[in-house]
Amino acid sequence: MALANDQRSQLESLYAQMAPDHLTPLWESLAQLVRPQPKSPAHVHRWSYDSARAYLMRAGDLISAEQAERRVLILENPGLEGQSAITPSLYAGLQLILPGEVAPSHRHSQCALRFVLEGDGAFTALDGEKAIMRPFDLVLTPGGQWHDHGNPTDQPMIWLDGLDIPTVRHFDASFAEHLDEKAHKETVPPGDTLARYGHNMRPMKGSLADRRPAHQPLFHYPYAQWRPALDAMAASAQIDPHLGHALEFLNPADGGSVMPTISAHVRLIPAGFETRPRRSTDGTIFVVVEGRGAALVEGQEIALQPRDIFVIPSWHELRLKADSDLVLFGYSDKAAQEKLYLYKELNA
Ligand code: GTQ
Numbered sequence: 455m456a457l458a459n460d461q462r463s464q465l466e467s468l469y470a471q472m473a474p475d476h477l478t479p480l481w482e483s484l485a486q487l488v489r490p491q492p493k494s495p496a497h498v499h500r501w502s503y504d505s506a507r508a509y510l511m512r513a514g515d516l517i518s519a520e521q522a523e524r525r526v527l528i529l530e531n532p533g534l535e536g537q538s539a540i541t542p543s544l545y546a547g548l549q550l551i552l553p554g555e556v557a558p559s560h561r562h563s564q565c566a567l568r569f570v571l572e573g574d575g576a577f578t579a580l581d582g583e584k585a586i587m588r589p590f591d592l593v594l595t596p597g598g599q600w601h602d603h604g605n606p607t608d609q610p611m612i613w614l615d616g617l618d619i620p621t622v623r624h625f626d627a628s629f630a631e632h633l634d635e636k637a638h639k640e641t642v643p644p645g646d647t648l649a650r651y652g653h654n655m656r657p658m659k660g661s662l663a664d665r666r667p668a669h670q671p672l673f674h675y676p677y678a679q680w681r682p683a684l685d686a687m688a689a690s691a692q693i694d695p696h697l698g699h700a701l702e703f704l705n706p707a708d709g710g711s712v713m714p715t716i717s718a719h720v721r722l723i724p725a726g727f728e729t730r731p732r733r734s735t736d737g738t739i740f741v742v743v744e745g746r747g748a749a750l751v752e753g754q755e756i757a758l759q760p761r762d763i764f765v766i767p768s769w770h771e772l773r774l775k776a777d778s779d780l781v782l783f784g785y786s787d788k789a790a791q792e793k794l795y796l797y798k799e800l801n802a
Contacts, residue, residue: 494767503761541737573611582641711789
């Protein structure tokens with residue numbers, strides 16, 4: 455703003471006088487507050503699974519899952535230090551459950567997803583129903599539903615936690631409580647919900663068998679289902695130049711996103727393919743499920759290998775290059791942005 459010296463000094467004196475009364479001048483910050491396009495404080499970043507895992511295993515020697523309540527290393531975006539956030543709206547963490555351990559039952563306003571990275575056979579129990587977790591399964595623990603985790607196997611179990619913690623914090627709407635017992639009593643056998651709601655069918659509405667919350671019945675999306683679906687699509691469909699072959703996980707109740715604040719998808723980029731530049735307002739967290747390649751972000755190249763986790767903040771131009779068939783899992787706040795009519799994307 456071009457101001458005469460005299461005007462500037464009188465304004466500065468006004469600001470100084472009103473500051474104790476908690477008043478500030480909009481015209482000094484308007485351009486930063488109402489931007490012509492997003493300028494994320496978050497950085498592009500990749501966490502190598504092997505090095506994060508080594509720290510997590512050391513934590514495993516020092517504190518039990520029960521002591522910690524959740525033994526998790528937060529993946530904190532270097533541009534959002536101290537905020538326990540991987541994007542301004544979302545959280546990511548790596549959770550470890552060692553053989554025989556239990557992470558006690560609690561429930562909270564926050565929605566969570568779990569994406570299994572290592573181990574086979576631990577469980578997340580939702581309202582007392584176990585989802586047996588296998589590599590690269592997606593398991594949801596939606597807001598308000600009791601959940602505990604346990605590992606009856608003889609191997610460590612590690613998964614990525616994706617939560618809307620920063621979103622709920624933004625709205626000042628967090629409630630949480632603990633169950634009196636460590637684990638919720640088993641209510642139905644494992645797989646019951648998947649059988650009832652996971653095959654493009656559902657129990658007749660209002661019938662005795664229709665026991666899950668109406669807005670959020672399904673909570674387990676096994677790798678054994680999504681991976682063959684992605685392969686079949688790649689074999690038969692024309693590839694999308696900007697996304698590769700991509701499938702979004704759906705909530706069968708309404709055909710929308712898996713949870714109200716979080717969308718999740720998987721994609722396959724065939725060996726040798728490079729996607730066209732694309733940007734979107736939903737900063738996205740990706741996990742490399744298989745394959746090797748690179749993410750090219752605004753001129754920066756990030757090498758990708760299995761189990762690496764990387765984040766692409768809002769409105770950063772992304773291209774993906776596959777050296778071998780590259781399979782990615784991704785989650786973002788697109789679900790919330792669409793409800794607020796904020797979501798935008800731009801394909802080049
Ligand atoms: O497993 O319930 O990474 O409540 C952070 C908060 C995991 C969980 C996290 C949580 C959980």
